[in-house]
Amino acid sequence: MKKIYSAALFLLVLASCETPIFIDPVGPDRELVLLSRMLTSDSLHTVYASYALHDNLVKADNLTVRCYVNGKMVAETTEQAEDKGYRFKAMIQPGDSVRIEASGDGVRAVSRVKAPSAPALPDLDVENETVRLSDGRAAAVYNFKIKVRDIPGERNWYRIAYSGRQIVDEFVPDDVPYAIHYGWARILDRQVEVSLDNTKDPLLNPDGREVEDWRKDYMANEYNFFTDELFEDGSNEFTLSGETRQYRNITNFGVSSRCEYKVTLSAIFDIMSMSREDYLNSRMLEMDYFSLSGVGLVDRLFSEDLVLPNNVDGGIGLVSVRSVTRAEYNLGVYEVGFDNFFSPDSWIRSN
């Protein structure tokens, strides 16, 4: 009996093993990947192109990329930038039919998309007040009330994109060599910003939860996506609260502490309408679990993998056009200086 068990144990050790199974290549050796997100508010557009191989990703720098709007070719380019982008200028209006065609080196891929109608933005109302935060400092707090009117007669997918505009009006610089080298405008860029919070809005944060720490990146609808599901063919007022913040980092800290300046801040809201595929693509990537830092140990067991929308014939990828309606609000002038840098009560606007 002892011999039998010894033999069984030996067999067990011998047979337990790891075996790699190589995935049979599916599809052609190389597939052309085309990716683009064009905005009707921009005239310069980029189509990213690359060859997807079974074991690698290589540049596709031998292509001719053409853009057709309503059947008419409006741009053609053969130059690929370092970031894999082919850039061209074209004016695209809401409702236009856009065709992106990339060909060369034996491949040809085409994507056809329609620019959605642009949403109406009938009203942008802003309330502001100065509050003292829990850490003792004061801040200007805004409540942006953005009224969006749904595009009638169809299902729609949207995003509210925020970008602050900062114009440096006056500054009293110290003698800072690298400031002279880089230029003050660049160093002061984004020194004072409005940080937005959408957690109070029932559509942007439908569960109304105060999401904390690492989950915030994962769940909090960082890019303010929404659909018209709850206000189809009607209007909805979105509320985003904003708080002024001065950003310091290792490069501008010294600069900021040795200068005084005034900036004029503007809040710019772009309401983007997009296709369902574009919406799903962005939302999935936004919620990409693996983009979180520090949780890589739990690996694939704990999530399902992304299957992204594809609208490229002859290749893979997603080409989209977003129609944009813009609203801008002047937040006022801010004074920042050496004396008040560490007592930011005076950050509140001076007008």
Place this chain on the structure above:
Amino acid sequence: MRKTFVLFALLLMSVVSWASPDSPEKSQRFTVSGTITDAETGETLIGAGVFSGDKGTVTNSYGFYSLTLPEGETEISVSHIGYARFQVNVKLNGNRTMDIALVPDASIMAAEVTGWREAGIGAVGLGSQEIPQSVIRRAPMLFGEADVLKSIQMLPGVQSGYSGSSGISIRGGGFDENLLLLDGIPVYNGEHLLGLFSVFAPEAVKKVTLYKSSFPARYGGRTSGIVDVRMNDGNSEGLHGSVTIGMLTDKAHLEGPIDSLTTFSLTGRLMHTGLLDLAGRPFGLSTNYFFYDFHAKVSHRFSSSDRLYAGIYHGRDRFRFGMENHDYYHYYDENYAPYDRYTDNESRFHMNWGNTVAGLRWNHIFNGRLFSNTTASWTAFRSDLRAETGQKVDDDGFKTTSQSDFRYFTSIGDLTLRTDFEYTPSPSHAIKFGAGLTRHLFVPDGETLSEKETEEGKVVRDTLLTRYEGTHMSGMEASAYLEDEISIGQKLTLNPGLHFALFSTMGRSYPSLQPRFSARWDVSGDVVLKAGYSRMAQYAHLIPFARISLPTDIWVPVTDKIPPQVSDQWSVGCYYIGLPGWSFSSELYYKDISNIVELRNNRLAFAGADMWEQSIATGIGRAYGSEWMVEKTSGRLTGWLSYTLSWSERCVPDGSVNDGKWFPYTNDRRHKVSAYAEYSITDNIDLAASWMFASGNRMTVPVRHSLVLGEDGLSERLYIPSRNNWTAPPTHRLDVSVNFRKKKDRGERIWNVGVYNLYAARNPDYLQPRVNSRHSLPNDPETTVLDYENIPEGRIYVMMSTILTVIPSFSYTRTF
């Protein structure tokens, strides 16, 4: 809603009026009723056939039968598998009670037993099967541990989860879509040791029935399958039991009479490491895992009409892990004076999960024709996790401590009151009806985190950082049902039924009217045709923590965003029993499922139970296939050979999963062949062997390198064309076991020797997609190591780990 109630009431009234007994003026009829028991143990026998001529019935789950016959002399015959046939002539001139004890006779096989049965070819419905006790106790299993759910895995239409696990997928359904019943009470987590063993100890099991379709109207709450496990009531004739010492567990079973009217049954199972835990704790054993089970049941007969059963099951898995380290440092302070620092670090992790099921049942016989069973029950599953860390620092005599304590729990509990009636107005009708009310309490998760710091014994910080008691969600489920088994002539039997359920939670109500229908046509004495339809609804979903079953998986109720899951299944079957000792069956099925629950693309389920709804998408599913089975039911060699051809697909139309396109479900395994044989070599030696082959399950695997464009810009990512796009390698293995029995003065001793995966098949016990790459890709954390120098960098592959090969096992059992 009103329409639903009206429909239900109309059906109830029409069936009852149709089924009412013939009037005395028409013909004088009397009822023979009673209980069928085992003559040696006094245990009630479920599914025994009671016949008089061409009229017959079958005993219910409590061994009760009722047969209404014309006045006069008649012969009554009673038969059951494994028991000698009992025949008696009776002169009927009034209603009478006749309790019958059958004498065991192992030579009597299924083929020699006539009568309707609750399951199998003899039943009206399709897709049901009773699992023979011999299969449960003798079939070769991993580590030699007899297992109810793994026995079911050998049947056609049932797929297992990962290798060695006791998870079951019935006709392409999910693991949470099966209702596991222990004496009629749901068990929410049927597994120990992450699925390697089921919670049902075979020694305490009296009968196991699997339903895959044609669900009787009395069942509800799950969409794919039902496993109804009935436990022993206890031997009324004497004290008996068994002790088993196995490779991983020790088991003890004891049953017997307390007095002439009361019996008991006790069963316990403990993993060997449980004993180690008891012995090792005082000596600082800080890491261990074990599980235990305990079944207890008492039954008391108050009168010939009243019997009370009280039963409890309690089982737990316990895992703990501890780590300590002690450090010493020699430092210099700012004045360059030396000082010593001693640090003691301690980490402890505990996990504790399991079920508690308790029930009180009252059987009452109103008269020979009406039987009732009233049940009050409680079932609960709870999982607790606790992580503690502590540090003690001694800086040259200055002592500080810091501690943190994190606790997490998830639980579900049901409190149920239900009553079931069986009314047999005539041999042509067997009416079952009843109603129940269940209060569900879900606590998807609760967590607390506290931190405490002391200096020189004084508390300087004592903070409860979070105190999240979890969302307590309750649901109230009311249900009622009515079914009638109607014999029309000698050849046709119908079983129409209706199950109505109303689930209310968070201010919303979900009514569901679930029709059930099955028909059986005896074409000839040898050929039987059946057809059936069932609608089932499910009001609770299991949100998986991961792709494998873990005790931290969360049960949640339907919500306003996640509606009840509903399945509609149609099936037809053809059976041949013309060859003595053999049976042949073939069944086809098609199942539509709505509101299936899927994890969204790349969503982490365990992002916090307060956010689980955002990780879930609902969609539709379909499963279809055919099952073929040849069974040998008599002789020294018994067993079966079965083949299943099946498909299971899902779709989430909102596009949040697989771009809205249909995709194969994880449990979509195209082919399954299963063979099982038991052979009695001598009276004392029997051999059991099982062989199975199953196509691989489906998983998502990237196929090439690609780019994506997110809101933050361009990034590199592996390209996945669709969910579950890859079929894993098939699984196959041969398991064998031999029982050596020897009669002793009292009882017998049994040595069981077995081998799992005898020919060392390299099965995919664990699969992990990887990329042979030097640099990490965003969606593949496993790419940081170049695994194979001789393989091109960037090559995508799946690492298949084979763990369970040639696993020998043995056990020793002594019965008395």
